[in-house]
Amino acid sequence: MSTRLLDVPTAHPRSTRDRPAKPPLSEGLIVETALKILRAEGLDAVTMRRVATELDTGPASLYVYIGGRDELRRAMLDRVTGSVPIEEPDPARWREQLHALLEGWLRAMETHPGIAAVAVGDPPTTERSLLAADYMLGLLLAGGITPQDAAWACDILPLLTTASAMETAVHIARGHSWEATAERFEAAFAALPADRFPNIVRHGDVLISGDGDERFRFAIDVFLDGLVARAGRA
Amino acid sequence: MSTRLLDVPTAHPRSTRDRPAKPPLSEGLIVETALKILRAEGLDAVTMRRVATELDTGPASLYVYIGGRDELRRAMLDRVTGSVPIEEPDPARWREQLHALLEGWLRAMETHPGIAAVAVGDPPTTERSLLAADYMLGLLLAGGITPQDAAWACDILPLLTTASAMETAVHIARGHSWEATAERFEAAFAALPADRFPNIVRHGDVLISGDGDERFRFAIDVFLDGLVARAGRA
DNA sequence: GTTCGTGGCGAACGTTGTTCGTAGCGAACA
DNA sequence: TGTTCGCTACGAACAACGTTCGCCACGAAC
Numbered sequence: 001m002s003t004r005l006l007d008v009p010t011a012h013p014r015s016t017r018d019r020p021a022k023p024p025l026s027e028g029l030i031v032e033t034a035l036k037i038l039r040a041e042g043l044d045a046v047t048m049r050r051v052a053t054e055l056d057t058g059p060a061s062l063y064v065y066i067g068g069r070d071e072l073r074r075a076m077l078d079r080v081t082g083s084v085p086i087e088e089p090d091p092a093r094w095r096e097q098l099h100a101l102l103e104g105w106l107r108a109m110e111t112h113p114g115i116a117a118v119a120v121g122d123p124p125t126t127e128r129s130l131l132a133a134d135y136m137l138g139l140l141l142a143g144g145i146t147p148q149d150a151a152w153a154c155d156i157l158p159l160l161t162t163a164s165a166m167e168t169a170v171h172i173a174r175g176h177s178w179e180a181t182a183e184r185f186e187a188a189f190a191a192l193p194a195d196r197f198p199n200i201v202r203h204g205d206v207l208i209s210g211d212g213d214e215r216f217r218f219a220i221d222v223f224l225d226g227l228v229a230r231a232g233r234a
Numbered sequence: 235m236s237t238r239l240l241d242v243p244t245a246h247p248r249s250t251r252d253r254p255a256k257p258p259l260s261e262g263l264i265v266e267t268a269l270k271i272l273r274a275e276g277l278d279a280v281t282m283r284r285v286a287t288e289l290d291t292g293p294a295s296l297y298v299y300i301g302g303r304d305e306l307r308r309a310m311l312d313r314v315t316g317s318v319p320i321e322e323p324d325p326a327r328w329r330e331q332l333h334a335l336l337e338g339w340l341r342a343m344e345t346h347p348g349i350a351a352v353a354v355g356d357p358p359t360t361e362r363s364l365l366a367a368d369y370m371l372g373l374l375l376a377g378g379i380t381p382q383d384a385a386w387a388c389d390i391l392p393l394l395t396t397a398s399a400m401e402t403a404v405h406i407a408r409g410h411s412w413e414a415t416a417e418r419f420e421a422a423f424a425a426l427p428a429d430r431f432p433n434i435v436r437h438g439d440v441l442i443s444g445d446g447d448e449r450f451r452f453a454i455d456v457f458l459d460g461l462v463a464r465a466g467r468a
Numbered sequence: 469g470t471t472c473g474t475g476g477c478g479a480a481c482g483t484t485g486t487t488c489g490t491a492g493c494g495a496a497c498a
Numbered sequence: 499t500g501t502t503c504g505c506t507a508c509g510a511a512c513a514a515c516g517t518t519c520g521c522c523a524c525g526a527a528c
Binding site for chain 2: 505506507508509510
Binding site for chain 3: 052058059
């Protein structure tokens, strides 16, 4: 294969040496770069090739430090959720602290649009996420929830959070504001035949009311109410 | 381009005519074929090319009837969720009927591994799904839930269902049984340092107890309990 | 001064979704 | 009856993806 000899030298024949002090590759640098792309352009833009280009190298170089695309995504998710601080548990403020944790996750995921998709159905088992799970479990137990209910709630609550994050991420990706989609839906609901969709037509207003945050807070609150009710019943 | 002339005739030079009565293409046939592949091999196996091959044609032929991959997936999802029957609403049995609907969705999605991923964050707005939403809203109102709470619950309950379906779908895709993963997790939890993960170590047994169905039923029940508690409080 | 090993990476492979241009059939028309 | 038209079907090609192969060049060791 002598294509090499026939090739016209490219515009950048500079060797590895005379580049302006390119920092050496590392897993951390790769993940950071990927997160930068994620914040700016969403998950679909984070391809191996794109990350490599951003680091001024070829895609093959990444595989020395990262096992592949899925591993990169998991590392990104861990960095994002791990950025949410874990306070010192205060049993008296268990519900407040739980809300803060979950809302922090929601915010972190919303500023990294699409990353929630990585978490759905693939519960992370890194040290950071286990520490968070332990913290969460402690808060629920402090709230008087039975161990079994608390344990299962540690499954459901992050699940609700990531699912909520996904929903708003899709809105962001589509470029629509919440008000715009709400108006479209309200119009669509109003136009529905009232005999076949009686409840939707009658309650179209409350169906579209409330943005993602409000709905998220509602979901968590209702679930916690349910847990507390169970604890009182036992 | 005369490659045509140089080509050796393939093993199947049969024209469109003398094939054994191939049924004509249609959106319905495409979706059915895709669902068959989905059931047998999971969502990743459902590619345009694979569906086309299964229909004994080329990928380009599909685009006459289906807008593209995403539209096909949405159509598949609609068929799957739409297969769950909607009973005549009986206000006295509202909670039972709600459970039946959601559990039906869960079952339907579990037998089509991976399809839940399509639903996450992309609430369907087909006629079938709107009918289901109207039904669900009616049941919640019959249960004495306030319109606003009922409306938001129509968001959260399917979200919980699809998220649960995803979790079990991943288990299925990985080929692990629930018992196997539970054992692995129990061992991992027990090996954790008790000073940093006190709650996980102490309650490892309840953390791994209960399969997907049990956890799903728990999630729905707790959420409905919370809704009822709110209704009683107002 | 020569050899060796290793990190870096260009190029290539196999697949994906999607589009283009054409072939071929049935129906309509001259 | 012969010709044209329109439309379905589809082979081939394109761009982009994740991943792997194999070579190159550098620094360290002998």
